[in-house]
Amino acid sequence: MNKILSSKDQGAHYTQNAVEMPGHSASSSHQAFEQLVSRAVQLPGLVPVGIVWPCEQHALEGAMDAAQRGIIEPVLVGDKGVIVSVAQASGIALDKAVIVDVATPAEAAQKATALVRDGRVKALMKGSLHTDLFMHAIVEADSGLRTSRRISHVFVLAVPDYEDLLFVTDAAINIFPDLDVKRDIVQNAIDLHNGLGLGAPRVAVLSAVETVNSKIPGTVDAACLCKMAERGQICGGVLDGPLAMDNAISLEAAKIKKIVSPVAGRAQVLVAPDLESGNMLAKNMIFMSGADSAGIVLGASVPVLLTSRANSVQARLASIAIGALYAHHLASGQS
Template sequence: MASSSAASVTPEQQYVQDSADMPAASGPKSHQAFENLIERARQLPGKVSIGIVWPCEQHALEGAMDAAQQNILEPVLIGPRALITDVAQSCGIDLGGATIVDVATPQEAAAQAVTLVKSGQVHALMKGSLHTDVLMHAVVSPESGLRTARRVSHVFLLAVPAYDDLIFVTDAAINIFPDLTIKRDIVQNAIDLHRGLGLGEPRVALLSAVETVNPKIPGTVDAAALCKMAERGQIEGGVLDGPLAMDNAVSAEAAKIKGIVSPVAGRAQILVTPDLEAGNMLAKNMIFLAGADSAGVVLGASVPVLLTSRADSVQARLASIAVGALYARHLHPESAPAV
């Protein structure tokens, strides 16, 4: 299975244009798991500084300032001062004492955001109203970006009303056809996020169409290899099983019928899909057919990068910011004020 090929970002990685910026499903939704994350973020000692990159439309600016008023983040607004001020005034948004870093273009805003991270002035980034590619190009630039040894990947956090745990779906927005090495990083990124949010050791299901290894279905072979990699310490911090079909990953009844005995089957918390198409369709199915609320975060860079949608519900937007704040504090505990 080949790794994803390049478009405008890097020779080895392509981003589906704003694939994470999907419309929200209609109807009111709530989920205790998201509410818990939001409340925990409110209780962090000191606000986490988050760079809001190009907050030049109402949804981007309003979400950040709403979270600031709820004590979830300290916003650093990166974009044209005059336009940001005009949007705030026309939409009745109180900017309070928010810092504004005045730059003229989305490309400059993305570059300045990276600089602010490197200088320690912000500890997470959030996409405003610029294109995902522009922001991610700056983040993963080999020369000046925020790359680490880990492959960058995306996680959807999905709060499904009928499922007690948050469900992580990965990767549904960045790596198109990940090979085994990239899948290892995708899995490790998701595990680290789960643990970093204080949700404990996760149960990780490596999804395919079937639960047996079939050489004609490459995803089943990768799933088996990833399980062995976990046994050998190449993946740490989670309990892996796979290949598992979707039904026996999340339904204890389906797993029982299939005779699958596993600590993961029927109780999965992280769903790792074989490729981006499968992940994107799975996430959208949960949102539109299962009524899930969603949050999204890019992992693998030196700070979390939040990709919010203009159609996100208030709770989903706050949940995304809460995830960013909690995980940023986990990655950079030195940013917490002295008690």
């Protein structure tokens, strides 16, 4: 079940996605996640990641699993006594972790952002505290991690029978984004795709139809975003839109509708017109198509990982690997 948590910061709501993964057999498309994990293991040096309030088993074991695999240096920010107790009860070794002892979840969130500003950690991961409390510390005007870019969320999905990983955005933070916010949402996703070494993405700006219709505002925004890309206001990807879902991912559908485009039928990033449609799209892929999912928040000064207790072990590990890879990319000054 999903729990919607709201914050007034940036006029956004933060959706904690507690997705119970449906059972499905492994397919070749899911190897993409395994490859991301393998690449994260091969990074030169461990990426220090602040795990904020890892005071329950699910929050602690994901981080320590990634540490045991040689992906991250976990900096556990929380109540030391509780963390040690949970680790002992769950059989989790803490030998690879640094523990920063604080008394409350709110203090943990504030301390974690301070560790980022001090350069001690290069990414943050939510533990067992509420998402709105975690995100409030990140977007706080004076002491948070804001940049000039709007914060947005990307679902990274490995969908059976689809050749590429699919990025779906924004399905968790910005409810009704206007054109300026959509520009940042698109740029965030493009930067992530490039930063993960996946190349310049083919970006489909989705709507219900593939023609501009003044009565459907999403089609007008899609056309504007494509023109913005032509004028260099969006960089690093190839955009097309509006595109309906069928002709964004099906070459046959694009051919039938006579759409000639480098994106149509081969999209790698799907930009939803609003949070509701994006969230339903991502959940349909997870539940109906057996997609594996990972998630990351972009637009802050470091990558932010939102995982939940219901995520599969692979999903948690993939999220951490994506965060580590992108943190390394940002720290190396490549973007």
